Amino acid sequence: MPLDQSKSSTPLLEVKDLKTHFPIRQGVFSRVSGHVYAVDGVTISMQDGETLGLVGESGSGKSTLGKSIMRLVEPTSGEIKISGTEITGLNKQDMFVHRRQVQMVFQDPYSSLNPRIPVGKIVAEALQIHGIATGKEAENMVKDIFERVGLRPSQMRNYANEFSGGQRQRIGIARALALNPKLIIADEPVSALDVSVQAQVINLFMDLQQEYGMSYLFIAHDLAVVAQICHRIAVMYLGKIVEIANRDELFKSPLHPYTRALLSSIPIPNPEIRPAEDRVLHGDIPSPSNPPKGCRFHTRCPLAEDRCRIDEPEFKEVSPRHWAACHLI
Amino acid sequence: MDARTPVLELKNLETHFETRDGTVRAVDGVSYSVNAGETLAVVGESGCGKSVSSLSILRLIPNPPGKIVGGSVMFGGEDLTQVSEERIRVIRGNEISMIFQEPMTSLNPMMTIGKQISEPLTQHLGLSKKEAANRAQEMLDLVQIPDSKKWLSGYPHEMSGGMRQRVMIAIALACDPKVLIADEPTTALDVTIQAQILLLIRELQKKMGTAVIMVTHDLGVVAEVANRVVVMYAGRKVEEASVKDLFANPQHPYTIGLMTAIPRLDKITNGDGLNERLTEIPGVVPPLYNLPAGCAFADRCSFATDKCRTDKPVFEEKSPNHWAACWQEISN
Numbered sequence: 084m085p086l087d088q089s090k091s092s093t094p095l096l097e098v099k100d101l102k103t104h105f106p107i108r109q110g111v112f113s114r115v116s117g118h119v120y121a122v123d124g125v126t127i128s129m130q131d132g133e134t135l136g137l138v139g140e141s142g143s144g145k146s147t148l149g150k151s152i153m154r155l156v157e158p159t160s161g162e163i164k165i166s167g168t169e170i171t172g173l174n175k176q177d178m179f180v181h182r183r184q185v186q187m188v189f190q191d192p193y194s195s196l197n198p199r200i201p202v203g204k205i206v207a208e209a210l211q212i213h214g215i216a217t218g219k220e221a222e223n224m225v226k227d228i229f230e231r232v233g234l235r236p237s238q239m240r241n242y243a244n245e246f247s248g249g250q251r252q253r254i255g256i257a258r259a260l261a262l263n264p265k266l267i268i269a270d271e272p273v274s275a276l277d278v279s280v281q282a283q284v285i286n287l288f289m290d291l292q293q294e295y296g297m298s299y300l301f302i303a304h305d306l307a308v309v310a311q312i313c314h315r316i317a318v319m320y321l322g323k324i325v326e327i328a329n330r331d332e333l334f335k336s337p338l339h340p341y342t343r344a345l346l347s348s349i350p351i352p353n354p355e356i357r358p359a360e361d362r363v364l365h366g367d368i369p370s371p372s373n374p375p376k377g378c379r380f381h382t383r384c385p386l387a388e389d390r391c392r393i394d395e396p397e398f399k400e401v402s403p404r405h406w407a408a409c410h411l412i
Numbered sequence: 413m414d415a416r417t418p419v420l421e422l423k424n425l426e427t428h429f430e431t432r433d434g435t436v437r438a439v440d441g442v443s444y445s446v447n448a449g450e451t452l453a454v455v456g457e458s459g460c461g462k463s464v465s466s467l468s469i470l471r472l473i474p475n476p477p478g479k480i481v482g483g484s485v486m487f488g489g490e491d492l493t494q495v496s497e498e499r500i501r502v503i504r505g506n507e508i509s510m511i512f513q514e515p516m517t518s519l520n521p522m523m524t525i526g527k528q529i530s531e532p533l534t535q536h537l538g539l540s541k542k543e544a545a546n547r548a549q550e551m552l553d554l555v556q557i558p559d560s561k562k563w564l565s566g567y568p569h570e571m572s573g574g575m576r577q578r579v580m581i582a583i584a585l586a587c588d589p590k591v592l593i594a595d596e597p598t599t600a601l602d603v604t605i606q607a608q609i610l611l612l613i614r615e616l617q618k619k620m621g622t623a624v625i626m627v628t629h630d631l632g633v634v635a636e637v638a639n640r641v642v643v644m645y646a647g648r649k650v651e652e653a654s655v656k657d658l659f660a661n662p663q664h665p666y667t668i669g670l671m672t673a674i675p676r677l678d679k680i681t682n683g684d685g686l687n688e689r690l691t692e693i694p695g696v697v698p699p700l701y702n703l704p705a706g707c708a709f710a711d712r713c714s715f716a717t718d719k720c721r722t723d724k725p726v727f728e729e730k731s732p733n734h735w736a737a738c739w740q741e742i743s744n
Contacts, residue, residue: 140602247696277457278629279693279712282673286689304602311675311690334680348607350632351678352671354655358636363611364604367572 093167095265095298096129096152101161103144103151107372119372121147122158123322126398131265134292134299136313136330138306138345142368143319145302149268152300153187154178166265183213186259190271192251196243202254203229203239209261225261231294232257232287249280256287260295268300273308285311306349310334318342321371321379324398328405338407341380378410386411418445419623420469420508420591425483425493427461427468430476434701438464440647441483446591451617451624453638453655455631455670459697461647462627466593468493469625470504487591506536509584513596515576519568525552526564529583536587551582555612574605578612585616592617595627610637631674635659643667646697646708649727653734663736665713669693707739715740 103122106115121144129135139145150156152163163170170181189195197205207221216224226236232253243251252272259267273281289312303309309316310330317327326339337343347362366383369375378396381387391410398408427439439461446452454462467473469485485492512518520528529551530544552560555578568576584592598606617624626637634641641658643651651664662668672691695712710720719739727737
């Protein structure tokens, strides 16, 4: 995975202090009784051609962050810059132009494809809507894309239900690829697939990047999958990034107690390594509508001290390009 | 462990489903057994028949379209495929119990947690309401749910996924069953919660001596909990071995494929570095209503010869206690 990190011109993606809160409405008058702090102050940046992994448990806000960058959900505050352009204030028309640069691949290849339209048309539609090509020209382009993602052009006439899960995910990738985006946000793109098919799709993602040089924001809960494909990895917990580092650095010397717990929880497919009994992290992830004060991880952290319960730790660069938010580092 | 009589033994079990496309041979002559205190993992991908084989044990296959058409399930001298409906109901949840992937849909949303645990106790063991309630609280303590007394009157929707799975385990173990069938019990859970649940199952198994059949697609889970492993593909058993033998020396090309297709985190941490690409298993599982004459894996197998395409491989002992169904000699 060659990636030139010395080039630091305008980052492809810059997210600053992004917050996405959802109101909780209750009662007959739908009064707002609280908020879900799904994304609560996230700052990340990505370079061209880079794959950034975003990992965390359910409720960590990783999917909401991805959707916020697409503005599929409206962020509450903060900045999102794509190639230097601030997109949070853009109106519908200007946003439309920007969507071309950022495309999304979803988790469930069953519900994200229209069952009533031939799959070739689903991909061609993206080209038409964005005024790239129509008619025969669009069809030829779709043909090429189909071949590129490992589908037969003759399959363009078929409907989504005629494909297996892995093939449907290829169609989803084809649709995203059609617009030649600079960034693809992939939200759990392989977690619904069987192991043998998962490997095919992960390889496809890596091959396409080598060929077209786009960046991926790869959202997943499976750290092994993320490790396979990502250059850098960000760990999210309850709406905040708790640690971010280059892949090997993160796996070899994780700093945040949550990252360590997450890594030790993964069952290793080697029966000679039986898990340590003390690796188990107690309790559940707290509700994002009522996050703990101080460090959000303190309720489950084996190392928590008094100050962790009161002061929120600063997100700091502990070693070059390795950031973490913990008082004890 | 091998010398003992197994608690539960499937022999040549066949479960078929009648569909518009034809007969789906979901389980096509599968045999496996489990001993007391042992964990047998049944592993494979979607559609390999691992879940259907485990559901067939307690006759939980919807009929129609499904039907156990052959073979036997021996449990304490009885063939569960033949016993009466009344008898199987006594066995279910009492002598053999089951936990499923989705704890929310397996629990009754309208019934308190306490009631759901004590119901099988009053029905199967004839305990009084009061005794059952006490035992229910003990079970919640056993599965390490804090504030067990409070939760007796709580409802499933108030709990997290991990807690619900703990309740499922409490219900399953309340009658002290001889066999626990766990069908993908941690697949819907986050990894940190999965670690908690797997540890809990291991601890309780040690304490109670239960035989566990763990149905899973995750080789990491297999390596962590299993003593012995059965690998299934397209309704058949393709390999069986102790967990150590299986991982050290897999004999079936499909097992080898599965092992090389998963990204290996341990390779980063021990400094080997990751492979640039994952090894793919080309193609997909053949439709179960139209299986090829020979080995069902032949079309995806790099070792396959003409014989593999015409003759079904025999399930044979490749090395002591290590069995596989493959015509080829595989050396790793």
